[in-house]
Amino acid sequence: MRILIYSPPNARAVDLQSVMEIFVKKGYEVYLLTHMAKGDLHQNVEKYGVKTFGAGFNANGASAYLQHVKYLVKFVREHKIDVIFAHLQSTGLISGIARKLTPFKLFYIRHNTDEHKLEGSRNAIVINWLANKAVSKIIAISNKVSRYLIDVEKIDPSRVVRINLGYNFESYIHTDRKGVAADIRREFPAKMLLLSAARLIPVKRQMLVFETVKKMVEEKMDVKLLCLSDGPYRPTLEAYVRDNGLQDNIFLLGSKKNIIDYMEATDLFVHLSESEASNNAVKEMGYCRKTAIVCNDVGDFDDYIVNGVNGYIVDKTNPVEPAFRILKDLYHAPEKLKPIGDKLYETVVREFSIENVAPLYDKLLNPVKN
Numbered sequence: 001m002r003i004l005i006y007s008p009p010n011a012r013a014v015d016l017q018s019v020m021e022i023f024v025k026k027g028y029e030v031y032l033l034t035h036m037a038k039g040d041l042h043q044n045v046e047k048y049g050v051k052t053f054g055a056g057f058n059a060n061g062a063s064a065y066l067q068h069v070k071y072l073v074k075f076v077r078e079h080k081i082d083v084i085f086a087h088l089q090s091t092g093l094i095s096g097i098a099r100k101l102t103p104f105k106l107f108y109i110r111h112n113t114d115e116h117k118l119e120g121s122r123n124a125i126v127i128n129w130l131a132n133k134a135v136s137k138i139i140a141i142s143n144k145v146s147r148y149l150i151d152v153e154k155i156d157p158s159r160v161v162r163i164n165l166g167y168n169f170e171s172y173i174h175t176d177r178k179g180v181a182a183d184i185r186r187e188f189p190a191k192m193l194l195l196s197a198a199r200l201i202p203v204k205r206q207m208l209v210f211e212t213v214k215k216m217v218e219e220k221m222d223v224k225l226l227c228l229s230d231g232p233y234r235p236t237l238e239a240y241v242r243d244n245g246l247q248d249n250i251f252l253l254g255s256k257k258n259i260i261d262y263m264e265a266t267d268l269f270v271h272l273s274e275s276e277a278s279n280n281a282v283k284e285m286g287y288c289r290k291t292a293i294v295c296n297d298v299g300d301f302d303d304y305i306v307n308g309v310n311g312y313i314v315d316k317t318n319p320v321e322p323a324f325r326i327l328k329d330l331y332h333a334p335e336k337l338k339p340i341g342d343k344l345y346e347t348v349v350r351e352f353s354i355e356n357v358a359p360l361y362d363k364l365l366n367p368v369k370n
Contacts, residue, residue, distance in 0.1 A: 001365065002080055004031045004104075006072070006095060007087040010039030010054060012175055012257065015280065016087065017041070018168040018354040019361070021048045026358075028365075031079060035068070035090070040257070044175050051079075065094060072098040083365065085109055085139075089124070089131040096134020107161070107364065108135040111277045113148040113299070141165050142278040142300030161364065164300075165278050166357030169287045169349065172260050176284075181264035184226075188251065188265075191222040192331050195266040197259060197281045198273060200231030200252075208272045208320050210240055210250055215324045217249050221331055225250045225270070226262060263288040267337060268330065272319045273298060283352055286310075286344035291337065293323050304351050310343035 003023055005016060016032075023030045032045055032052045042052035055071055058064065072094055075081070083105040086095040092108035099106050108131060132138070132153060139161045140146035146162050149155040185193065194213065198204040206227060216223045227237070227250060234252060241250045256262060259281070263269070269285040269292035276299025282292045294301045295316035305311040314322040330336055350356070 001082045002029045002031065003365075004033055004076070004079075004081045004084045005050075005087070006033050006084050006091045007041075008035040008058065008090055010034045010036040010041050012040040012044055013280075014167050014169075014171055014175070014284075015165040017044050017048075017171060017175075018166050019085075019357075020045045020050050021168055021171075022166070022354050022358050022361075024048045024050065026362075031081065033072075033075060040175075044171075065090075065097075068094045069097045069101070073101050076102050076104055083107070086135075087111060089127045092131035092138075093127055093134050096131065106135055107137050107139050109139040109141065110145050110149065111141060113145055113275055113277055137161055139163050143303050144297075144299050145277050161360075163360045164352055164357050165280070166354035167283065167287075167348075167352050168354050172284065172287065176258055177260035177264075178258045179261070180258065181261045184261060184265035188224050188226060190224040192216075192224075192268070192327070192334070193266045194223065194225040194327075195228070195262055195269050195285070196225060196271065197228040197262070197269070198271065199229055200227075200233040200237060202233055203275050204233075204273045205319075206233070206237055206272075207240060209270050209323075210237065210244075210246070211320050212270065212272075212323045212327065213250055214244055214246060215320070216327060216331070217246065219328070221328070223249060223327075223331070226266060227252045228254070228256050228259065228262060230254050259284065260288060263290060266290070267334070268292065268327070270323065270327075271295075272314075272323065274316055275299075276301070282311075283348045286341070286348035289338070289341040289345045291340045291344045293326055295319050304347050305344070308340075310340055310347050 005020055020030050030050045032050050034054050035058050037054040037056040046052055081104050084095050085107050086092045087109045088111055095106050138159055140149055146160055149160050150157050196206055196209050213225045263285050271292055271294050278300045285292050291311045293312040296302055296313050297316050305313055307313040312326050
């Protein structure tokens, strides 16, 4: 059987890498096609034997979508693809249209809940709606996504398949770690070193994390925050740091490939986003035996994080004050962090290891194989 993993970006993605690796181990012939030209993702999976391709153009505007449909139809026919796993809305829509022109089995993997509505992007709302219409089977990567599809978007439950993202956690050591955690800690010395890593857009609410750090600084705590990633909200965040005199406490470092080094260097991950599907970074932090502060009713955090046991959950509607209280307590009692981080490690390995997720993919593929 020939399986195509179809996704827009070309950046490293351990969940995608892990599922491709396990498919190859199971004897499938695996292909990767991205909208963007070849990048780190392609390089990382080629060593597993995955055949990789990059279209080299993005899907923006109706003409670009039609161009992608033609490209995909030709690709499927040329490589005799049997099954496509389409990640994100644009590839879901393109694959759904292409399937009407050439036969293949399609599974659209939904990576968002309400972010497109919170951002107020009319284009994203339309593409999301069209993707739902174009496909027959949607893989929900968390209970939150599944409930949103069924209860809010009124998708027939028979069309929704529930499968967690799966990770070969060991691969992080090889692709996301340079072994410089101690150097990072020396570069940013502080009694408490915090980490934030998410696209710099309003819905991820880095500003609330900054406000929390500001409260700690006002109480004379020796704290620093490393903020990774980039995005259109960066100038606003930089202005907040500058206007509040936080240049010695908050550092916007841009995107980093060696995120594991930063996780190993820091004490705690603070993520106050109001919309997720199944956040990768918190699981990665857990694999480093560190823990996180997250919001309730966001993504799959309520499914696997137990407040005060393996992590901390605060109220989504007003998270700054409870996050501040948690951080203040941990600042004065840092010995609490290690056992909670160890518990989160146990949880993420149990719930999200690719070996534990793979049987659910077998159930999808066996009818095709037979």
